[in-house]
Amino acid sequence: MSLEVIDRHSEALFEFLWCPVCGHEVFSHIPFEGVFCRNCNTQVELKASREDRGYEDAVLACFDTQTTWNLHVDEKLRRDLPDGSARVKILGAPGAYTVDWWSPEPGEAWEPVERGAFDDVDEPEAVAHLA
Numbered sequence: 001m002s003l004e005v006i007d008r009h010s011e012a013l014f015e016f017l018w019c020p021v022c023g024h025e026v027f028s029h030i031p032f033e034g035v036f037c038r039n040c041n042t043q044v045e046l047k048a049s050r051e052d053r054g055y056e057d058a059v060l061a062c063f064d065t066q067t068t069w070n071l072h073v074d075e076k077l078r079r080d081l082p083d084g085s086a087r088v089k090i091l092g093a094p095g096a097y098t099v100d101w102w103s104p105e106p107g108e109a110w111e112p113v114e115r116g117a118f119d120d121v122d123e124p125e126a127v128a129h130l131a
């Protein structure tokens with residue numbers, strides 16, 4: 001992992017980013033260990049993408065579930081990644097990021113958990129969203 005990239009992008013990018021395993025959006029940076037979802041401990045690595053298509057930032061966020069806690073406990077509302085990892089490409093600039101693509105491509109086999117999807121499963125809107 002490039003710490004430079006983390007430092008440069010951390011704040012605005014991590015505000016945009018969420019965890020595709022549990023839907024939470026708070027990440028912890030543990031020095032010399034990496035960056036992890038605070039809720040489920042999925043690791044995320046940020047890498048600058050060479051193909052920026054003119055955007056200020058073009059970043060690959062690579063998620064890995066090797067470190068994820070309680071991945072197979074259903075009640076924890078977690079969804080494993082295909083073969084334990086997935087990447088998302090983010091384009092834009094601080095405050096105006098968009099997801100360019102996920103890899104593997106979301107489909108019938110797998111979809112990233114939406115941001116906040118499991119935050120409050122009692123909320124009607126969230127439940128409807130899950131359906």
Ligand SMILES: [Zn+2]
Pocket residue numbers: 019020021022023024037038039040041042
């Ligand atoms: Zn998570």
